[in-house]
Amino acid sequence: MSQTDHSELLSQVRNGDRQALAKAITIIENTGVAFALPADSGMKSQVIGITGAPGVGKSTTVDALVKLLRERKLSVAILAVDPSSPISGGALLGDRIRLTDHFTDSGVFIRSLATRGHLGGLSASTKAVLQLTQSAKFDFIIVETVGVGQSEVEVMRVVDTVVVVLAPGMGDGIQASKAGLLEIGDIYLVNKSDREGAEQTAQDISRSIEMSPPKTVAGKPWIPPVLLGAMQNGTGVTELMAEIEKHVNG
Numbered sequence: 339m340s341q342t343d344h345s346e347l348l349s350q351v352r353n354g355d356r357q358a359l360a361k362a363i364t365i366i367e368n369t370g371v372a373f374a375l376p377a378d379s380g381m382k383s384q385v386i387g388i389t390g391a392p393g394v395g396k397s398t399t400v401d402a403l404v405k406l407l408r409e410r411k412l413s414v415a416i417l418a419v420d421p422s423s424p425i426s427g428g429a430l431l432g433d434r435i436r437l438t439d440h441f442t443d444s445g446v447f448i449r450s451l452a453t454r455g456h457l458g459g460l461s462a463s464t465k466a467v468l469q470l471t472q473s474a475k476f477d478f479i480i481v482e483t484v485g486v487g488q489s490e491v492e493v494m495r496v497v498d499t500v501v502v503v504l505a506p507g508m509g510d511g512i513q514a515s516k517a518g519l520l521e522i523g524d525i526y527l528v529n530k531s532d533r534e535g536a537e538q539t540a541q542d543i544s545r546s547i548e549m550s551p552p553k554t555v556a557g558k559p560w561i562p563p564v565l566l567g568a569m570q571n572g573t574g575v576t577e578l579m580a581e582i583e584k585h586v587n588g
């Protein structure tokens with residue numbers, strides 16, 4: 339992807355101007371051209387990727403995490419890639435009831451990214467948007483993708499911590515493996531634990547992880563934890579955040 343120079347807009351973005359950030363993202367979306375960012379982009383946001391099959395509760399998980407981060411007075415940008423997947427017919431991120439609570443909160447930036455027909459493809463433009471957003475000095479950036487395609491999996495390779503969300507009855511370990519999810523997950527969350535079969539799904543995933551190539555973080559072995567949660571009521575979100583922190587900080 340080629341780069342462009344919009345130095346004034348860029349300095350507004352870096353000064354925390356959210357409108358400038360939205361405008362700059364639109365430029366990337368429309369032109370497929372990345373911004374030329376200075377090597378020193380200042381503070382680095384911690385980037386969390388949330389992925390998984392349609393309808394498992396990714397947006398609900400994002401919402402629960404945002405709520406927790408805001409309670410801790412941390413700022414967060416949410417980038418939702420292909421939020422209305424044709425498969426689940428899911429609503430736009432933010433149409434979800436609770437995320438709208440955050441719309442008036444200046445510590446939260448929410449952006450849906452269109453995914454159709456970009457120069458350089460989905461992963462290239464999403465990576466460019468992510469890079470730009472990182473210069474806007476958020477404590478956290480959360481990227482939500484539907485983990486059904488190779489390009490979505492590609493996006494997950496550039497985040498710090500990948501959380502793969504699963505739900506009971508929505509695919510087993512073999513399916514997750516086929517979708518490339520077992521390769522990329524740093525943490526697995528079996529959501530909708532209020533429903534039957536969640537523990538079975540968790541066991542199934544744990545077994546599949548055992549058979550997958552071992553992972554390392556900063557040279558140390560990392561066995562991806564498999565958590566149970568019901569993000570709709572915030573159950574397990576504190577544990578999820580604790581694992582995310584453990585993954586990044588050791």
Ligand SMILES: Nc1nc2c(ncn2[C@@H]2O[C@H](COP(=O)(O)OP(=O)(O)OP(=O)(O)O)[C@@H](O)[C@H]2O)c(=O)[nH]1
Nearest residue numbers: 392393394395396397398421426428530568569570
């Ligand atoms: N029972 C139960 N339902 C949940 C839970 N979390 C989310 N849901 C429901 O699952 C449905 C899908 O949730 P979303 O958060 O939109 O799922 P998503 O993975 O973001 O969906 P897409 O973006 O369309 O792929 C919604 O109807 C939620 O209310 C949970 O913990 N328990």
Ligand SMILES: [Mg+2]
Nearest residue numbers: 396397421428
């Ligand atoms: Mg969603």
